[in-house]
Amino acid sequence: MEFLKTCVLRRKACTMVCFRRSQAVPKPSVRKISTTSPRNTVMPAWVIDKYGKNEVLRFTQDMMIPIIHYPNEVIIKVHAASVNPIDVNMRSGYGAAALNMKRDPLHIKAKGEEFPLTLGRDVSGVVMECGLDVKYFKPGDEVWAAVPPWKQGTLSEFVVVSGNEVSHKPKSLTHTQAASLPYVALTAWSAINKVGGLNDNNCTGKRVLILGASGGVGTFAIQVMKAWDAHVTAVCSQDASELVRKLGADDIIDYKSGNVEEQLKSLKRFDFILDNVGGSTETWALNFLKKWSGATYVTLVTPFLLNVDRLGIADGMLQTGVTVGSKTLKHFWQGVHYRWAFFMPSGPYLDDIAKLVDAGKIQPVIEKTFPFSKVPEAFLKVERGHARGKTVINVI
Structure with missing residues (x-):
């Protein structure tokens, strides 16, 4: 709540944004029925079932499509994602103890495991479904976001995030370009x-x-x-x-x-x-x-x-x-x-960054792009280090 209040106070000059952020307080056990719900119940995704080296990455077409559990959540159809060093580290088990403490029990199996776990922090895509309290976005909006590491990631067809973590994508960028920036x-x-x-x-x-x-x-x-x-x-x-x-x-x-x-x-x-x-x-x-x-x-x-x-x-x-x-x-x-300093998920901060992007003051720096089928190769590239910008995955 303190973070939310701070966001609202800092952005009080912008009524629309303040209104949007004030709607983002989670209320457990409320579900939003989709107005544009995907017809299928499963989706393609890259997951891991245990921590380890690159061979633990597994492609599946049977990952359950995420649903909205809280009224401030948004489901995004992923057009592009990216691979960050933290994804490589998380694949190997880095931070698992602390991250499991933060993970939503609704998204973890009853036996207490986080698997299957989807990696990927960045997303650029289109809003498919909004929770009841989300007023700042609507289905069809082009958005970008950085998903916190304690949530299911973006190397999948759909991802669910808090409305307070999402921002309208810079108009000057493609989805591939936009996915290189948020995290x-x-x-x-x-x-x-x-x-x-x-x-x-x-x-x-x-x-x-x-x-x-x-x-x-x-x-x-x-x-x-x-x-x-x-x-x-x-x-x-x-x-x-x-x-x-x-x-x-x-x-x-x-x-x-x-x-x-x-x-x-x-x-x-x-x-x-x-x-x-x-x-x-x-x-x-x-x-x-x-x-x-x-x-x-x-x-x-x-x-x-x-x-x-x-x-x-x-x-x-x-x-x-x-x-x-x-x-x-x-x-x-x-x-x-x-x-x-640490990564901080924030839609309002991405709003500010989007303004700099559309003003021509920030440009994406992409070293290489991979198709969705080549996610393991993208991980190996990032793992080698010496990056010259970002590694992006075109999901569709």
């Missing part, structure tokens, strides 16, 4: 805007460093920071330098050509660092922030899900809290802010 865009938006506190009113002239700049999150982050008139330094490999320069990066550091720390020493210090890499970067990256000026380092690589997998829910959350608390305090006394 990475919302992850970057969370880090930059919601955690980092940057926006189009306070970014002009700010010096920003993006570590891991050529992947999906990095390529979006470059563009949104340039749309807000920041000065962007991108760290990537030499073969990705042309891409990130075209997206607007002012300075480019090739991490393969020498020690990144040494290369950064020749540049002025930064107001904001976005870290998509993690690992050893934390040991030196914060040294390149401006001290005692409100400069902030935000990392998207956190041990929360790993801690819960390894230690259990209670001990994992405790360990995570101790870790983030100690690091935050340590760096605060050194004159900089240390923060963690």
Whole structure:
């Protein structure tokens, strides 16, 4: 409810959006009868029945078509989806303990298992059915969304999502293009805007460093920071330098050509660092922030899900809290802010991102597309790493 109130207050200038979001409070045990219900009861999908390597991916034509259980839900016919690193990690069991805690018991078998589990976070498609409380969408609307990792995914013919997670697709994009953006865009938006506190009113002239700049999150982050008139330094490999320069990066550091720390020493210090890499970067990256000026380092690589997998829910959350608390305090006394950021599903944030897209300030960066029949190949490509944008699946 607090999240919902915040969304409404921030968007009070737009009556229509406020009205839409105010309708999104779940009310259990209410079902909406479809006005455009699919005739079949089963659909094609890519699922897993256990965690493991790529061979656990299984194509089926007998996955049950999702139905609406709550009046704020929407069923989308999937036109395009994409594969993110989190999908590869989830295939292998990453975060299962924490995610099962969040999963809706209505979508889990009585024996308590999440299988068969459909992966895929991004969707661009057409609304097929709306719950009774959904007023902002109607059947036939072209929409896009990022589905939270605790819900059934988008590598299927249909997917059900909360109306508050959906947004009207940017008019300037095809479904294939639109499916490349939601998950990475919302992850970057969370880090930059919601955690980092940057926006189009306070970014002009700010010096920003993006570590891991050529992947999906990095390529979006470059563009949104340039749309807000920041000065962007991108760290990537030499073969990705042309891409990130075209997206607007002012300075480019090739991490393969020498020690990144040494290369950064020749540049002025930064107001904001976005870290998509993690690992050893934390040991030196914060040294390149401006001290005692409100400069902030935000990392998207956190041990929360790993801690819960390894230690259990209670001990994992405790360990995570101790870790983030100690690091935050340590760096605060050194004159900089240390923060963690996570993906946040949000239709209102996608509304804002869609405006930037349709204004020509954000463009999708797609490295490769695959047909629906080649989902395992798409997973292998993402698993190899070194992304130059997104990997998209054309479902229809």
